[in-house]
Amino acid sequence: MKQKNRQMIIGTVNTPIREIPQVATKLYWGAVKVRWLIGRDHYLVAPGLYATGKPDESSDVFVTANYKLSFDHLRKNLDGIDAWILVLDTKGVNVWCAAGKGTFGTSELVHRIKVTRLGKIVNHRKIIVPQLGAVGIAAHLVKSLTAVCPKPIPGTIKQSQTNINPRILGEIVDHGFRVIFGPVRAKDIKAFIQNRYQTTTEMRTVTFNFSDRIKLLTVDIVYARYKLFAAFAIMFLLSAIDPQGVNLIQAINNGLTAMILITLSYFTGILITPVVLPYIPVRMFAFKGLISGFFLSGILFLTGDLGVGYFGIAAWFLLLPAISSFMTMNFTGASTFTSLSGVKKEMKIFVPIQIFMVSTGLILYIINNLT
């Protein structure tokens, strides 16, 4: 981690408090590796304050997570701008998900402002937080919690008390930091600054277009591979069953076929369905996956790849769509528009269907081997 940090640090910037590391705004190929989860755990940035260009006490402060990709994205888009970057400790998770989990949150931001003594480094009280961080950061609480008044607020600060206006407790020395929610995408930062720190509806809205979906897929596929191996193992075991007891040659032959079929349905669910997501005319993800899984089974049936036994063919017509459906359902987490209530609703309907299809499919598969 130390080494990674050293690579991107190109100098220091002097402030009245201490020297702040200055980071490069040009990137190298590290970002590509993260997508594929190679050494992902090491992609943390030490929390704290960083500089791009030569910022001074009037320069803007941008907040981000200590996930290297988020950080890299930000510094790349700050190329040519003299600014401060305040990195929060989100345990290496990106802004949006960390905000959902609460690690990219009000208390961490307030804490980080205090430990970096940001108030002594800049003379303004404006701090720019990526808008998706609003899921974890309450702007009005950050302001009152970073305000300084001579008389401390008595007792511990409870949730209900945090919006007490410090003014009533005495003369204020510091009004606290005002959070401005910046654009969702770091590439809009320059336009945002030009627009006098106002986001347009466009900058605020999350999209979910073709390239967004492709980017998410790579992470998803690598992550879910273990489930796939478990499925292979089960199919090899079941393929061994035959009327005489156990048949190892059949286990290998049919097991390999099963492996290929499962892999195909797996990729149909996790890759093809998400890519064509908007074109499948039902709303529920699990249903979308089910439909494309049926299509896959149909195609494989026509090419004769589902075998010849009736029971076997029926088994695959149940198993393949179920796998595809399950995988697409899991893609809800990577999408950017699914609500929790919606996902719960579709799971209530489709998880029982998937379980039924898989168990019936497996029974039919065994019957096929026994007849």
Added chain:
Amino acid sequence: MKTMVYIKDVVTLKLNQDKCNGCGMCVKVCPHAVFNIEMGKAEIVKQDYCMECGACALNCRQAAITVLSGLGCGCATGIIENYFAGNRKDCGCSSC
């Protein structure tokens, strides 16, 4: 660019206009342009676009908005893992 609409009429988002002072914060934080300010009050214009992220409710200092938000995103993997692990508020999947 148009965002996609998910399942209709399931979202738990509610707005109490009596408490609202029209500050516009909800409009600023919403990633799906669900709110609009009309005559000094917020109104929900695209309920079905809401993904229950909770940003609006957290940032409304009038506490005029309520929404049942989960992990910040609706995520089947998260729900399944929570189910087996007993509700730890963490999805643990790498896509998120």
